[in-house]
Amino acid sequence: MGGNADYIDGYGYTSLQRALEIARNSEGGVDQAITAFLERKLGELWARLQAQPNTYVLTKDEFALFNYYRQRFGNSEIATSAIKRFWDNYQGS
Known part of the structure; x- marks a missing residue:
C-alpha cells in the first residue's frame, strides 16, 4: 500500500518529497513526526555515502x-x- 512511501503518524503514507514539502512549508516549526522521518532518511543516506564515499x-x-x-x-x-x-550525473526530468 505504501509503495515508495513510509507511514507517518498524522500524515498517512508519505513520500520523501512530500515530507520535505511539509517541512519547508511549516510555519512555527516542523512537526516532530516529519522531523523524525527526515532524520532517519538522512541517517540512512549518510551511511550509504560513507560506505561508498567516492562512487x-x-x-x-x-x-x-x-x-x-x-x-x-x-x-x-x-x-x-x-x-x-x-x-555531474544529473539528467533532468
Whole structure:
C-alpha cells in the first residue's frame, strides 16, 4: 500500500518529497513526526555515502533531502563530492 512511501503518524503514507514539502512549508516549526522521518532518511543516506564515499550517486530525492540539511555537513569532503557527482550525473526530468 505504501509503495515508495513510509507511514507517518498524522500524515498517512508519505513520500520523501512530500515530507520535505511539509517541512519547508511549516510555519512555527516542523512537526516532530516529519522531523523524525527526515532524520532517519538522512541517517540512512549518510551511511550509504560513507560506505561508498567516492562512487555513490545521489538520486533526485536524496539530493533534495541532503540539500535540506546541507549546512549540517559544513565542508565535509564526502558531502562536497556527493553533490558534485549528483550534478555531474544529473539528467533532468
